[in-house]
Amino acid sequence: MRPTLFTIPLDFQIPLPGGTIPLFGFGVLLVVWLALGGWFLVRSIRRQGKDADVVSQLMILLAVAAAIVVAPKWFPRVPVYGYGAMLLAGFLVGGWFAAVRAKREGHDPELAWDVAMWVFIPGIAGARAFYIIQHADQFFAGKQGLQLITSIFNLPEGGLVLYGGVISGIFGYLAFCYRRKISPLVLADIITPSVFIGLMFGRLGCFMNGCCYGDFCTLPWAVTFPPEGAPFKVQEMAGMLPPGSTRSLPLHPAQLYSSLNGLVLAVLTWNYYPYRRRDGEVLLLGWLIYPITRFVLEIIRGDEPGQFGTVLTISQWVSLVLFSVALVYWYYLSRRPLRLEVRSHPGNPGGGMRLTASTAGAGTASESSPGR
Numbered sequence: 001m002r003p004t005l006f007t008i009p010l011d012f013q014i015p016l017p018g019g020t021i022p023l024f025g026f027g028v029l030l031v032v033w034l035a036l037g038g039w040f041l042v043r044s045i046r047r048q049g050k051d052a053d054v055v056s057q058l059m060i061l062l063a064v065a066a067a068i069v070v071a072p073k074w075f076p077r078v079p080v081y082g083y084g085a086m087l088l089a090g091f092l093v094g095g096w097f098a099a100v101r102a103k104r105e106g107h108d109p110e111l112a113w114d115v116a117m118w119v120f121i122p123g124i125a126g127a128r129a130f131y132i133i134q135h136a137d138q139f140f141a142g143k144q145g146l147q148l149i150t151s152i153f154n155l156p157e158g159g160l161v162l163y164g165g166v167i168s169g170i171f172g173y174l175a176f177c178y179r180r181k182i183s184p185l186v187l188a189d190i191i192t193p194s195v196f197i198g199l200m201f202g203r204l205g206c207f208m209n210g211c212c213y214g215d216f217c218t219l220p221w222a223v224t225f226p227p228e229g230a231p232f233k234v235q236e237m238a239g240m241l242p243p244g245s246t247r248s249l250p251l252h253p254a255q256l257y258s259s260l261n262g263l264v265l266a267v268l269t270w271n272y273y274p275y276r277r278r279d280g281e282v283l284l285l286g287w288l289i290y291p292i293t294r295f296v297l298e299i300i301r302g303d304e305p306g307q308f309g310t311v312l313t314i315s316q317w318v319s320l321v322l323f324s325v326a327l328v329y330w331y332y333l334s335r336r337p338l339r340l341e342v343r344s345h346p347g348n349p350g351g352g353m354r355l356t357a358s359t360a361g362a363g364t365a366s367e368s369s370p371g372r
Contacts, residue, residue, distance in 0.1 A: 001207070002082050002208050003210065003228070004079045004080070005081065007077050007079045009076065010024045010076055011024070024072045025069055026069060029068050030068045033064060033065055033068060034061075037064070053179075056117060056118070081209070082205055084205070085205070086202060087198075093201065098193075099112040105190065111180075111187075112194075115187060118173060123166070125168060126165050126166075127161050130161040130164020134314060161315075162315075163322075173187075185278075189280065193266045193273075195286070200259050204255070204259050210230050212254060212303060213230065213251055215301065221253060222252065223252075223253045224249070224251070226248075231302070252302070254301050257300070261293050261297065265289060265293070269285055278338065279336075284330055287326040288327075291322045294316075295316050295319040
């Protein structure tokens with residue numbers, strides 16, 4: 001467990017022969033960010049033309065620039081939390097893999113980064129909202145005014161529910177596809193592995209933060225947490241720890257199990273992509289398997305009680321709903337027509353017969369894969 005990786009002094013001054021220049025504020029970082037951001041914006045406009053999402057990219061550019069300017073006044077010392085660092089790593093690595101896949105399929109790689117922003121921001125908001133609603137009694141107890149507002153946005157301490165992020169992220173995703181006139185099923189197959197990559201890194205962040213912990217464990221790989229961790233505090237309040245304890249009771253590393261689950265699903269959906277017969281099948285594969293694995297993993301979680309008078313946690317109930325909807329989606333997808341397409345591919349330079357989905361009505365021709 002390591003909730004804080006290191007601390008960044010935002011009031012740091014870079015020494016120069018004639019004096020100093022600030023790193024943050026109206027300093028070096030602002031100049032570098034505006035130069036790089038401007039370059040990416042111009043590059044996006046040149047490559048995508050009228051399809052470039054100039055408004056959202058410009059808003060992100062200016063928002064980050066404003067944060068760089070005002071940050072030293074509000075937070076002279078900023079801790080870099082392990083949880084937030086892992087979320088960022090998941091976003092960047094997942095975005096890169098999606099960009100690689102998009103390029104292989106004949107799309108502009110910038111498409112992957114654009115949709116990532118439309119999914120990531122609503123996803124974080126929805127994940128936080130789900131957590132607050134689920135734990136409303138404890139969350140709002142004894143808080144009011146500025147303290148309450150600060151707690152709502154205090155993401156470094158944890159408090160994100162994956163399923164809440166998935167639900168809200170879907171709305172951002174569909175809005176993006178509608179705005180860019182892209183088939184949601186075509187794009188979903190491209191980004192599905194990246195979603196699981198994000199899950200892998202996010203659960204590593206949970207482990208560093210000490211949240212989403214497992215139940216009691218006697219296996220050799222059981223883990224314990226220090227007094228500042230949530231497991232220790234819960235066990236101490238429940239009277240489970242003897243006086244003077246410095247570590248929690250051994251628990252399942254549920255976060256690492258979930259991280260491994262994300263990695264396996266990312267590899268599986270990534271490698272299944274070339275074998276899909278219809279657009280949307282990669283999404284279907286992940287949609288069917290994840291609720292099952294999540295339901296099973298919840299059995300060894302120790303941080304969530306049963307809901308609705310049952311032993312099932314809220315995530316298990318949501319898993320049941322999502323799996324049921326996935327079955328309906330499977331039926332819908334099975335009714336979509338297949339079509340034959342001749343395509344050259346590695347190992348078969350002369351081309352080969354392959355079954356792919358009919359993309360009629362699935363977006364503009366420019367957004368379809370080559371030959372589609």
